[in-house]
Amino acid sequence: MDPRIREHAETIVDHSLGLSAGDDLVIRLPAAAEELAVALHELAGDRGANPVYLNNSDRARRAYLRAREDDFETADHHHALNEEADAFVIARGGPNATEMEDVPPETTAAFNRANKPIQDARLDSDWCLTQFPTPGQAQLAGMSTDAYENFVYDAVSIDWEEQHEFQAQMVEIVDDAQEVRIRSGEETDVRMSVAGNTTLNDDGQANLPGGEVFTAPVRHSVEGTVHFDMPLYRQGREIEDVRLRFENGRVESFSAARNEDVLAGVFDTDENARYLGELGIGMNRAIDRFTYNMLFDEKMGDTVHMAVGSAYPATVGEENECNESAEHVDMIVDMSEDSVIEVDGEVVQRDGEFVFE
Amino acid sequence: MDPRIREHAETIVDHSLGLSAGDDLVIRLPAAAEELAVALHELAGDRGANPVYLNNSDRARRAYLRAREDDFETADHHHALNEEADAFVIARGGPNATEMEDVPPETTAAFNRANKPIQDARLDSDWCLTQFPTPGQAQLAGMSTDAYENFVYDAVSIDWEEQHEFQAQMVEIVDDAQEVRIRSGEETDVRMSVAGNTTLNDDGQANLPGGEVFTAPVRHSVEGTVHFDMPLYRQGREIEDVRLRFENGRVESFSAARNEDVLAGVFDTDENARYLGELGIGMNRAIDRFTYNMLFDEKMGDTVHMAVGSAYPATVGEENECNESAEHVDMIVDMSEDSVIEVDGEVVQRDGEFVFE
Numbered sequence: 001m002d003p004r005i006r007e008h009a010e011t012i013v014d015h016s017l018g019l020s021a022g023d024d025l026v027i028r029l030p031a032a033a034e035e036l037a038v039a040l041h042e043l044a045g046d047r048g049a050n051p052v053y054l055n056n057s058d059r060a061r062r063a064y065l066r067a068r069e070d071d072f073e074t075a076d077h078h079h080a081l082n083e084e085a086d087a088f089v090i091a092r093g094g095p096n097a098t099e100m101e102d103v104p105p106e107t108t109a110a111f112n113r114a115n116k117p118i119q120d121a122r123l124d125s126d127w128c129l130t131q132f133p134t135p136g137q138a139q140l141a142g143m144s145t146d147a148y149e150n151f152v153y154d155a156v157s158i159d160w161e162e163q164h165e166f167q168a169q170m171v172e173i174v175d176d177a178q179e180v181r182i183r184s185g186e187e188t189d190v191r192m193s194v195a196g197n198t199t200l201n202d203d204g205q206a207n208l209p210g211g212e213v214f215t216a217p218v219r220h221s222v223e224g225t226v227h228f229d230m231p232l233y234r235q236g237r238e239i240e241d242v243r244l245r246f247e248n249g250r251v252e253s254f255s256a257a258r259n260e261d262v263l264a265g266v267f268d269t270d271e272n273a274r275y276l277g278e279l280g281i282g283m284n285r286a287i288d289r290f291t292y293n294m295l296f297d298e299k300m301g302d303t304v305h306m307a308v309g310s311a312y313p314a315t316v317g318e319e320n321e322c323n324e325s326a327e328h329v330d331m332i333v334d335m336s337e338d339s340v341i342e343v344d345g346e347v348v349q350r351d352g353e354f355v356f357e
Numbered sequence: 358m359d360p361r362i363r364e365h366a367e368t369i370v371d372h373s374l375g376l377s378a379g380d381d382l383v384i385r386l387p388a389a390a391e392e393l394a395v396a397l398h399e400l401a402g403d404r405g406a407n408p409v410y411l412n413n414s415d416r417a418r419r420a421y422l423r424a425r426e427d428d429f430e431t432a433d434h435h436h437a438l439n440e441e442a443d444a445f446v447i448a449r450g451g452p453n454a455t456e457m458e459d460v461p462p463e464t465t466a467a468f469n470r471a472n473k474p475i476q477d478a479r480l481d482s483d484w485c486l487t488q489f490p491t492p493g494q495a496q497l498a499g500m501s502t503d504a505y506e507n508f509v510y511d512a513v514s515i516d517w518e519e520q521h522e523f524q525a526q527m528v529e530i531v532d533d534a535q536e537v538r539i540r541s542g543e544e545t546d547v548r549m550s551v552a553g554n555t556t557l558n559d560d561g562q563a564n565l566p567g568g569e570v571f572t573a574p575v576r577h578s579v580e581g582t583v584h585f586d587m588p589l590y591r592q593g594r595e596i597e598d599v600r601l602r603f604e605n606g607r608v609e610s611f612s613a614a615r616n617e618d619v620l621a622g623v624f625d626t627d628e629n630a631r632y633l634g635e636l637g638i639g640m641n642r643a644i645d646r647f648t649y650n651m652l653f654d655e656k657m658g659d660t661v662h663m664a665v666g667s668a669y670p671a672t673v674g675e676e677n678e679c680n681e682s683a684e685h686v687d688m689i690v691d692m693s694e695d696s697v698i699e700v701d702g703e704v705v706q707r708d709g710e711f712v713f714e
Contacts, residue, residue: 014668022430024432024434024435031388031391032418033386034412034417037414038414038417038420038607041417041418041420041421041424042420042421042423042424043424043427044421044424044425045420045422045423046424047427048425048432050435051417051421051432052411052412052432053411053414053417054409054411055386055388055394055410055412057410058399059395060394060408063396063402064393064398064399064401065402066404067400067401067402067403071405074442075408075409076381076407076439077381077407077438077442077443078407078438080434080440080441081438083437084433084434084436085434165639224458256391281539347674353412
């Protein structure tokens with residue numbers, strides 16, 4: 001076994017989850033990641049935790065979704081599993097990133113609605129979403145498998161304590177702020193209140209790699225337009241050049257240059273999918289290229305991302321409303337050129353460089 | 358996809374489980390069986406059932422068991438999953454049949470004890486144990502992969518209605534009987550009461566392939582000696598030439614020519630592992646060779662098997678005691694030569710041939 005797989009598992013178990021004796025652990029990995037599963041089981045045994053091992057298979061999920069189409073229900077047994085579990089590790093890394101390409105967006109939306117209580121039970125626990133490097137993911141990134149493995153293992157194994165300190169500077173700025181404004185190029189100019197909400201320091205726990213600072217916009221405060229100039233993969237389809245116009249926090253109009261119907265499917269899931277649940281600012285300088293994988297792209301040091309759909313409850317202050325939705329779809333703005341992040345009127349990042357760097 | 362995989366999935370879903378709308382299904386397969394998983398998910402979607410997909414990985418299990426050693430506990434989340442599930446399909450077919458070879462028997466016994474409530478919850482539901490043909494299993498059988506695939510798909514796709522009728526003749530004989538006596542070669546001569554217990558017709562439901570008639574011996578009635586002349590695989594180790602001597606139903610002495618310590622580990626799991634839970638008579642003529650896989654070997658038309666450990670509750674009459682144990686270990690006697698099955702003093706099979714054949 002590649003020793004980096006065991007190191008990756010140790011980071012998940014000790015840094016991301018803080019697994020301890022008696023914890024009921026769910027390990028949900030694609031079949032290709034069996035060596036990571038072996039390393040995780042070894043550590044679970046050593047720490048006195050109890051693993052259940054799920055297969056995270058896009059191919060099986062696609063077959064199920066297409067055959068069922070729409071009358072989805074919340075699976076009691078899956079819900080019970082997640083309700084009783086204390087910790088989750090979920091890895092991506094299927095053999096084909098476009099496996100879900102022929103699942104109708106409305107089918108995915110219907111499934112997500114039925115599955116929401118199951119997802120919520122997971123989000124209430126300790127969880128870590130990570131990546132196993134596979135040839136399919138390397139292909140998506142336009143990289144050799146070897147180079148992609150290096151990219152992934154470099155990104156997950158940085159000094160997370162140092163990264164935490166670096167990001168703490170930005171947490172302090174946003175956490176005390178009233179308003180954040182993002183300007184980029186000719187089309188993006190959006191303002192949102194973050195007053196009363198909490199800004200969190202993602203140092204590689206819920207996401208591995210981590211490397212962002214994130215909060216929830218106040219629900220009705222978002223005003224302006226955004227051109228998300230980095231593509232995103234949604235259910236095996238690449239959505240390009242998303243443009244959103246917000247009024248009173250709500251997406252009042254949208255377009256995409258490619259796969260606009262998939263984007264429409266997101267907004268059709270529920271009404272709250274039209275509201276922002278998250279504003280995130282990437283700060284991980286170890287991620288030095290786009291790989292068309294949100295888990296990495298959104299952490300890059302010169303991007304911001306906004307997610308339509310559910311907010312993380314921990315980021316929403318007591319006085320504010322938490323946006324609840326079966327969707328949470330991140331989209332990225334490249335901030336490396338002609339771009340500014342302003343907090344309460346002060347520039348904190350210009351063309352991808354923070355003022356404190 | 359090999360069309361036989363879809364046919365296999367249909368037999369599981371429609372014949373073995375009788376899956377219906379709203380059923381919560383657990384699919385637990387080795388990674389190599391992903392195509393069977395895809396076919397099962399497709400059918401689950403079509404029938405309106407809700408699947409959870411577990412990875413049945415000996416390699417991960419080995420890592421966990423070796424690292425934890427002994428302080429196992431019943432995992433609440435796994436227990437909750439099984440309690441809420443309506444149906445289970447479990448396939449064997451790992452890449453290496455000896456993967457568990459270096460797990461100490463006492464570790465496996467300790468795990469089985471902690472895991473018993475989880476197993477019991479499954480046994481209370483509809484379940485189907487089946488096989489996916491892999492190169493590793495073919496190697497164990499001493500066959501080419503292609504020939505082994507043919508062997509497996511032939512065995513699971515027989516006319517189960519016809520098989521049911523054939524076996525019904527034997528069910529009628531044993532179900533009305535007081536005593537069964539098995540004699541084979543110079544060493545095997547064992548008697549047991551089956552009075553008041555129920556004989557079941559295994560026509561490919563809980564086991565696929567099926568093809569046996571089975572009941573529970575009355576707990577304290579078993580008397581005599583048995584030489585199990587067919588080897589069995591237990592946790593990746595081949596146990597050869599098991600010899601058991603029963604008095605008042607209890608195994609009072611035992612030996613094995615190879616891996617006797619593994620056999621001792623079974624008896625050390627709990628006191629009831631020393632009592633027989635099952636007597637089975639193989640009747641599937643489509644299985645024409647030993648493949649060192651109990652799921653197939655015990656169904657062969659000229660074998661009987663006895664399992665130490667737990668009895669199936671459905672085979673135990675109201676007046677009789679159901680043997681409960683964390684173990685259920687089947688062992689086989691070859692009845693093809695110099696062998697007789699007698700029921701209440703009447704010969705019903707001689708040298709592997711039933712009187713009604």
